Amino acid sequence: MRRSGEVLFSILIVVVAGFVVWNSAGWALRALGAPVAGIFPTGWGSRSGLFPLVIGLPTLVLAIAQLALDVRGGPAGVASAESAAAALELPAAVVRQRSLLILGTILGFAVAIWLLGFLVAIPLVTLLYMKAAGESWPLTIGLSVATIVVFYLMFVFWLNIPVPPGLLLEPVLG
Numbered sequence: 001m002r003r004s005g006e007v008l009f010s011i012l013i014v015v016v017a018g019f020v021v022w023n024s025a026g027w028a029l030r031a032l033g034a035p036v037a038g039i040f041p042t043g044w045g046s047r048s049g050l051f052p053l054v055i056g057l058p059t060l061v062l063a064i065a066q067l068a069l070d071v072r073g074g075p076a077g078v079a080s081a082e083s084a085a086a087a088l089e090l091p092a093a094v095v096r097q098r099s100l101l102i103l104g105t106i107l108g109f110a111v112a113i114w115l116l117g118f119l120v121a122i123p124l125v126t127l128l129y130m131k132a133a134g135e136s137w138p139l140t141i142g143l144s145v146a147t148i149v150v151f152y153l154m155f156v157f158w159l160n161i162p163v164p165p166g167l168l169l170e171p172v173l174g
Helices: 006-031 045-074 081-087 090-118 118-132 139-160
Strands: none
Touching: 006 045, 090 118, 118 139
16 A cells, blocks of 8 residues: 555544544434434533534545545545645645644644633634744734634624633633
């Protein structure tokens, strides 16, 4: 198999999406009258299980399709990362650097949410990403402020979803 890294990544996404669907499907099947005792976890209710189910099902279907393409070798004409970089006339080092920046941002965002909570992590990660991408200070600060304002208005104010502080801020903020 010449594309083992892509196949392994697709398998990882299938496993994660399958786990999310499996954990969130119990309430939906129970609501439809299907017996779920012992098969699916039923701890998630309709309020907490709807979002992962709605996102997880299409993700699982698409991940399985991507896995099938990766195992088969993909359709004719699908370019590899190296040939895509060559077509864009970008050196492989630049493509690798940009990919690592995006991966680092995603992992950093997850850690920042865990340690600082959403209300601090969102503007902080936005600010760091924009500066790492070389954007100007006015644009960086403006977008950082806009992201937290939109998040707060949508989730905290409008939807009334509690946003707990992170691990480091919980002792301070309670």
